[in-house]
Amino acid sequence: MANTTNSRWPPPHPESQSHLHCFNSSPFLRGFAAGMALLLFIAFVIYSLQWLFFHPILPALRLDSLQLANFSSAAAAAPSWIVGFSINNPNKKLAISFQNLDSSIYYKDNIIAQARIRRFLLRPRNSTTLVIPFIAVSLVDESVLNDINGDLARGTINFTVVVLGYANFQISLWQWRGTNIQVVCSDLSVGFSWPPSLAGRSGQLVGGSKQCQLQ
Template sequence: MQDPSRPATGYPAPSYYHSNGGQAPPSATAYPYSAPPPYPQNQYYNPNSSRNYFTRSFVRSFFATLVCLFVIFGAIVFIVWLVLRPTLPDFRLESLSLTNLSANSQSVNGTWQVGFLVRNNNKKMSVTYQVIESSISYDALFLRVQLLPFKQETQTETPLNATFSAVNTPVEKKVVDAINGDKARGSIPFNVEVFASTVFRSGAWRLRARVLKVLCRRVPVRISSNSTSGTLSGGARECQVWT
């Protein structure tokens, strides 16, 4: 009779089965089941990455568009300037007369009449003088008048007149002495100026408004020491014009 404590021989060892009925392959470890397959790791998704890319792309496109528009606008302005060639008008002082001049104590009296000839040399652009004023000065004596606005067509000449009056206009004694001193020498110099807000036009094209400045420096008025009237000495003269 065989000893029950000894293992039985002649029978194969029992096999291990998976729950699905398949036989498990032999394992080098004591764990009776095979290791589960590794799971792939999910990549981290940043929702702001596409947004940042869109923002950078939009900014680059925006600035590129601005640069293109600026270049196109500059090219158009340059072409228009080449075609129209705007030039400043010419101002020539034609006449200057002085009547009823008196300078005594600390006041001055007198009437000045100034005549200009304004010429628009532009072949394709008219000039509109929207606001225009003129002044005459001698040292601290300064007189100013407002003139009527006008429009000047291409290649035309327009007379412009201004009248200044001083009635007991107070000045310092040194100004009175200077006027009487120049009068005794036979000539009194005056500075005549014009300031105008102008607009240049050519058909539908309108350039921006610009302030025109005109200066006729030290224009001499011939007058004798015992007279109260005088006229322009040396004939007409061109004035300096700039913006």
């Protein structure tokens, strides 16, 4: 009876047993797996402590001025645009590095002027002001020009300013983490002078500074 049982269950192949034994008993593989697990745990602890102690706060941006010169009803692409911003870093320990900032001025859903903002660093609990010249878009659809001229005849035009870019939080020379930012400054009412000069009409932001929304 013993011989019959052994014939039904043949012994494992010696080579398979050897491979299984080598895998299970390899100190290198076990050490590598343990090391990776330890590194992941340490990284998680460091990240959690950073968030607990520093808790990065996104910057606050305010639009202080929007000025136009030589604004003509004949072509909205002709005027000179200048926008003034104030930016505040509310963090106690973290500086913020701003990179790849592009800004656009919208009339309704149409971009009519654009600007590139230089890279800069804002230290903890610090503020700065930026005065940015914008370049008018060369081609504006005729229907958009007609709408602008209609608003211009009433004396005020509403614009929206959008800033897109990247903000990186850092301590000293160590960069910690960053995030894409989108800042929207909406309902910017610009009043225009009358009568117009030979070069066109000038405009100023009505109602003072506007707090922008960071998304």
